[in-house]
Amino acid sequence: MxxxxxxxxxxxxxxxxxxxxxxxxxxxxxxxxxxxxxxxKIKKIVPPVCVKCSKPINYDKSTELCQECGGDERYFEISKSLYAYEGVIKNAIYNYKYYNKPYFYKLFGNLITDFINKENYLNYDYIVSVPLHRSKLRKRGYNQSELLARHISNSLSIPYIDALKRIKRTKKQSEKSKEERRKNLKDAFLIKASSDKIINRSVLLVDDIYTTGSTVNECSKALITYGVSKVYVITIAR
Structure with missing residues (x-):
């Protein structure tokens, strides 16, 4: 079949x-x-980077954290991103999300899986994804982050759990400031009732882009509050 x-x-x-x-x-x-x-042509993210969110930084500073991670509460353990969000990778992600090209998950999923294996970034029990609100899912027809997460799950033989639900219809994040993003996403996510398996377990949270980290941090907060022990994050670019 x-x-x-x-x-x-x-x-x-x-x-x-x-x-x-x-x-x-x-x-x-x-x-x-x-x-x-x-x-x-793709620009990879290389050290030195923030040990928390992988933002390129200067290690001459007194800390290995970027300014944002040093000042804000982060509910995830680590967030890793493969590429800088520019040039060909930016265009490819845009096409993936907005030009009805769901099959692009194969390209990005393979790149992420190769990265995970190379970096030995495998210290989690389950894989979850950042959800779309049902209205946006209906309009787009697919959740690009879920397609990625399921592909990674199959490639690594680590179970995927459809754990997160977006209950708040948020406005487009790219048009907002950092503080507006945080307010926009406050209490936007909850955990589905059928997700008991992830309690006291660690998870990998998959999304396409890391900008300020507001989305993955709010998802991580919901997961930790529910009882997940640790949240790790992976995105294509930042």
């Missing part, structure tokens, strides 16, 4: 050997979904 579904999806989204970023066709791409030229 799975083979049939995969073949059917291949007819709808004939992306094998095609770079999702530039649409170049090359048999060497196979199921990487990105060509070598585009891969070279």
């Amino acid at each position: 799975k083979e049939y579904v995969d073949s059917f999806l291949e007819l709808i989204y004939p992306e094998k050997n095609t770079c999702f970023v530039c649409d170049k066709y090359d048999e060497e791409i196979d199921q990487k979904y990105i060509c070598c030229d585009c891969e070279k």
